[in-house]
Amino acid sequence: MKPSMVTIEPYGHFCSDCAVREFAVCSSLDPSELRQFEHLGRRVHFDGGKTVFSEEDITTSFYNLLKGVMRLYKLLPDGRRQIVGLALPGDFLGMNISGRHNFSADAIGGVTVCQFAKAPFGRFIEDRPHLLRRINELAIRELSQARDHMVLLGRRSADEKVAAFLLGWRERLVSLKEPSDRVPLPMSRRDIADYLGLTIETVSRTFTKLERHGAIEIIHGGISLLDPARVEALAAA
């Protein structure tokens, strides 16, 4: 198979054995609803680097991330980029009020999503307030994360930003299962920089500094947290 493709998995899939079942939006559905629900979505795979949807695109679908990591970002006219979120399995994307996405979303590494056409999904929600409540819950959780991130962007030093990022990222991975002091970082330095409001050089230097101080070890595709307490102190939570 050639690189850089988008494939729709040809066989049907079943919500009942979906990996994100308990985290995702669908956790609010009972077994019989789930059976109807699985006809609404289809699994789609995106290779790394592919754009799933772009800012200003008319919203035609919602997405439930099943596997992989996505970067959610906005661009300024001159090309400056701010990553406004990193999506992990269970995250629900595409809600908006303007009818247009207000950020872009790329796959970082291969990604599998459960895609729902907007109209049928909207109809399905209509008379299922528990699903609506679940969506609301996810939106409020994201809002809270967004506010935390504003504090990081507006008021933290480069060292604090990087330390807080490593801890926060690890925390999110742990809550998905991966229990470890090995923290995989599938995204590039540029992604990290654009997430933290820094430059790649500063991110790289800060990593090196943390390593020199024995707080972390930079390993292939991630870092190893050698001294979590020290990193926490730096993050000035």
Place this chain on the structure above:
Amino acid sequence: MKPSMVTIEPYGHFCSDCAVREFAVCSSLDPSELRQFEHLGRRVHFDGGKTVFSEEDITTSFYNLLKGVMRLYKLLPDGRRQIVGLALPGDFLGMNISGRHNFSADAIGGVTVCQFAKAPFGRFIEDRPHLLRRINELAIRELSQARDHMVLLGRRSADEKVAAFLLGWRERLVSLKEPSDRVPLPMSRRDIADYLGLTIETVSRTFTKLERHGAIEIIHGGISLLDPARVEALAAA
């Protein structure tokens, strides 16, 4: 009457003649629901500088801002402050999933809110999905604003931040009715700085610079937008 007080308006009030009726969460209610709804909330007044609720407080109430301006902010342990939002009439405050507020909220100048005890409000929503949908809509709108603000905090220069702030603030006031090139700024320079991730000195200098260039005029309690086009160019929207 002494300064710095919190008063509950002694007379009942009627949703039907509420100023924010059409903007707020209650816009989703029909006349008969509205009559029930007005028994749930009570109008409360806070003088300028008063804290309405604090980060980490257990959530006992939700608030519908009727009049005035509030600053929503988070503090770091060492006192650094990031204002994560400025609330205007019609904004709905207090939703969260942890059971605790995740930011603090102060009145800037006098403020009137419609306060709802959490439990009865929750019960009222229960079987009114259209109200839930309205709340969700407001949450999603805020999320979109939060993302825009992340771009500002992480990727814009001081000049761009200030210019974007003036335009955005004017925009919000206009949508509430005040149509004008006179932009009232009821908040202090410190508030503006903490909203934009800058210092008071930089905000002050940037205002002065804009004035020297003839883009704005600094007037008592606000600014006058002399050359909106120039400010828009600076904001690099």
Place this chain on the structure above:
DNA sequence: CGCCAAAATTGATCTGGGTCAATCGGCTCT
């Protein structure tokens, strides 16, 4: 009106992180 305190402005200086510029290292493709 005059006094005091707090907010805002302005100036002088400093510095964290950006910019510019080499390397370095790992991966893919012959």
Place this chain on the structure above:
DNA sequence: AGAGCCGATTGACCCAGATCAATTTTGGCG
């Protein structure tokens, strides 16, 4: 195995905005 590329690292230097330090302005109050 070697060439070429792209991402990451490292170093040298610079500058936007922070910090430190006076004023100046505003507002409240007797």
